[in-house]
Amino acid sequence: MNRHGMRALALALLAAVPATLAAQEAGGSVEARLSARGLPADLVHEVQRVATDAAAHGVPAGPIADKAIEGWAKHVPAARIVAALRTFAGRMAEAGAAVRSGGLERAPGTVIAAAAEAMGGGLKPDEVSSVVRAAGTAEEAAPGLSVATSLTAQGLASRQAVTIVVDAMVHKRPMSQLLDLPSVARSMHDEGMSPGEIGDRLLPHHGDDGPGGEHHGDKDDRPPGMPPGPDHPSAPARP
Amino acid sequence: MTERRAFAPGAQRYLDGEPSGGGAAAPSPEERAAADRLAVLARAYAERLEPVSAAMDEAVMAAVRRRGAVPADRGAWRWFVRAHRVSVRPAWVAALAAAAALVVWLAPRRAAAPPRAEPAVAGASAPDTVFVRFELVAPAARSVAVAGSFNGWRTDALPMVRGAAGLWSVTVPLPIGEHRYEFVVDRTRWVPDPTAHAQVDDGFGGRNSVIIVGPKGLVRS
Numbered sequence: 001m002n003r004h005g006m007r008a009l010a011l012a013l014l015a016a017v018p019a020t021l022a023a024q025e026a027g028g029s030v031e032a033r034l035s036a037r038g039l040p041a042d043l044v045h046e047v048q049r050v051a052t053d054a055a056a057h058g059v060p061a062g063p064i065a066d067k068a069i070e071g072w073a074k075h076v077p078a079a080r081i082v083a084a085l086r087t088f089a090g091r092m093a094e095a096g097a098a099v100r101s102g103g104l105e106r107a108p109g110t111v112i113a114a115a116a117e118a119m120g121g122g123l124k125p126d127e128v129s130s131v132v133r134a135a136g137t138a139e140e141a142a143p144g145l146s147v148a149t150s151l152t153a154q155g156l157a158s159r160q161a162v163t164i165v166v167d168a169m170v171h172k173r174p175m176s177q178l179l180d181l182p183s184v185a186r187s188m189h190d191e192g193m194s195p196g197e198i199g200d201r202l203l204p205h206h207g208d209d210g211p212g213g214e215h216h217g218d219k220d221d222r223p224p225g226m227p228p229g230p231d232h233p234s235a236p237a238r239p
Numbered sequence: 240m241t242e243r244r245a246f247a248p249g250a251q252r253y254l255d256g257e258p259s260g261g262g263a264a265a266p267s268p269e270e271r272a273a274a275d276r277l278a279v280l281a282r283a284y285a286e287r288l289e290p291v292s293a294a295m296d297e298a299v300m301a302a303v304r305r306r307g308a309v310p311a312d313r314g315a316w317r318w319f320v321r322a323h324r325v326s327v328r329p330a331w332v333a334a335l336a337a338a339a340a341l342v343v344w345l346a347p348r349r350a351a352a353p354p355r356a357e358p359a360v361a362g363a364s365a366p367d368t369v370f371v372r373f374e375l376v377a378p379a380a381r382s383v384a385v386a387g388s389f390n391g392w393r394t395d396a397l398p399m400v401r402g403a404a405g406l407w408s409v410t411v412p413l414p415i416g417e418h419r420y421e422f423v424v425d426r427t428r429w430v431p432d433p434t435a436h437a438q439v440d441d442g443f444g445g446r447n448s449v450i451i452v453g454p455k456g457l458v459r460s
Contacts, residue, residue, distance in 0.1 A: 037391070066388065067442065073392035074429055076443045084442040114417070121439055143451075146417035150451050153437030179415065179453030182436040 030065045037069050043078045047085060054089040058096055060109030063116070064089055092116040098125040102132025104141060111138045114145040121149040127162040134169040143179060144169055150182040151202075155195030164202045368412040369452045373422075375432065378405025380424045387420025387447075389413055394423045415454050419447040 030051040034044045047068045051061035067088050071081035095115035099107045107115075115128045123131075123145075131148055135141035144165050151161035168178045181202065188198045249266040253274050266274065373385045383399040389411070390396040399407040399422075407422075419439070422430045431438050435448035 070388075070392045070441065071443050073386065073394060074441075074443060074445065075427075080443060088442055117439070120442070143416060146451055149439070150417070150437045150449050153439050153449060176454045179451055182449075182451045183453065186436050 030061050030068075033065050034068060034072075037072065039068065039072050040078070043068075043072070043081065046078070046082045050082065050085045050089055054092065057093055059089055059092045060112055062109045063092065063113035066113075088116065091119055094125060095119055095128065098128040099132050099141070101125070102129035102141070103136070104132055104138060107132075107141070108138050111142045111145070114142040114149070118145045118149040118152075121158075122152050123148060123158045123162065127158055130162055130166055131169075134166040136169075140169065140175070143175065147178055147181050151185055151199075154182065154185050154189065154198070156185070156199045156202075157195075160199040160203060164199070167203075367415045367454055369415060369454065370410050371413045371450065371452060372408060372410045373399065373420075373432070374406060374408045374434070375399065375422050375424075375430070376404070376406050377422075377424055377430075380405070380407065382425055383407040384423045384426075385409060385411070385420055386423050387418055389418045389420070394426060413450075413452050415452050417449065417451050419449055421445075421448060 030048050031044055034047055035041075039047070047064065051064045054064055055061050064085055067085055068081055071084060076084075092112055092115075095118070096107070096112050098119070099111055099115050104111065111132070115132070118128055118131075119125065127148070128145065131144045132141045135144045148158070148161045148165045151164065152158045156164075164181065165178065168181070185198050185202065188201060189195075193201070249270070253266045253271060375383055377383055380401075383401075384394055385397045385399060386392045386394050397409055397411060399409040401407050419441075420432070420435075422432060424430050429445060431446045432448035432450075435450055437449040438446040439449055441447040
């Protein structure tokens with residue numbers, strides 16, 4: 001090998017340092033966590049391989065380990081766990097791209113996992129990007145994505161759910177209002193409203209005081225569309 | 240030693256057999272007598288010494304050779320500690336410095352990463368918790384527990400208590416954010432919560448229940 005070849009090889013090795021370190025870190029932490037939970041060695045090895053591959057592509061290993069533990073706890077056969085993890089890792093890679101497209105270059109694992117769950121729940125990559133862009137920070141992006149996913153899971157169209165969440169974020173509504181949206185939607189569902197009607201009630205109507213004319217502003221700190229009435233902050237929440 | 244120090248330089252030369260030549264440096268008669276006395280004693284002592292055998296010489300030289308042998312790695316070590324002239328290209332120094340900076344940059348992030356005992360909760364940036372009451376009507380069940388992302392899916396961590404009419408319940412402090420969970424009936428059967436905010440695919444062919452805990456502590460009364 002001539003001098004130029006040696007230089008190219010050395011620079012390639014230098015460029016590979018971060019990915020290698022990340023992959024090693026991912027493998028080590030995953031192995032420790034899974035072994036602590038009593039997963040068999042061969043399954044730990046398989047999961048570690050998936051996590052290491054994923055980490056080399058910038059996908060966080062933590063959610064993969066979480067998913068493996070969930071599958072093991074549910075007595076899912078090892079082969080199905082590994083297959084599910086590969087699917088999940090692939091989705092997280094797509095989710096990572098959508099999050100970066102939304103402006104978060106270095107999103108933590110929680111955000112990418114939330115984005116992956118959102119895409120698994122029916123949100124499109126551009127919808128994930130919209131939520132992330134409206135959130136601006138990782139701290140707000142993860143709950144925003146979770147709320148949009150939950151609303152979609154309750155039957156709202158993903159576009160509708162994303163519009164509701166993005167509006168809440170753009171208008172700087174308190175996080176408490178954002179996080180209460182799934183509960184409000186659930187309450188409306190219990191009252192007999194269809195998902196379409198719930199979406200209409202929660203959807204922002206620009207120029208109005210609030211969505212559907214039911215929002216009472218920041219005075220009583222209620223989420224959009226939440227009907228007036230006494231609440232009981234000290235009472236335990238019920239799912 | 241003490242006696243020799245007392246000698247004048249002339250007496251020393253006398254003992255060494257050098258010609259004194261007379262003059263001020265010549266030893267006095269007392270000094271000559273003392274020197275002669277010492278010379279007699281020295282000869283008597285030398286006669287008492289046993290002659291050193293040739294075998295002794297061989298033994299000493301063999302011991303010296305053994306101790307003086309250089310181990311195989313001593314050569315490399317000698318090279319390592321010896322000063323060398325090194326020529327360096329500035330471009331390589333910059334590349335190595337960049338690599339070192341990269342490692343240093345990565346190291347604190349790894350060290351500062353919080354230990355993950357169990358899965359983190361999305362969006363739970365603050366340690367705020369809200370009490371959440373889980374309920375399941377299961378009159379025929381012998382045991383019911385709740386397991387989810389908030390307890391590492393441990394089936395024995397949060398057992399529920401049986402109440403009237405087969406209503407199992409438990410109240411759990413949960414961090415603000417999204418949580419996924421299921422009920423575990425009789426330690427084997429995983430059952431989604433019919434009253435949850437939503438049900439989502441768990442990736443293994445089942446459904447997870449989803450709850451999003453807000454800071455107000457009220458979902459519905």
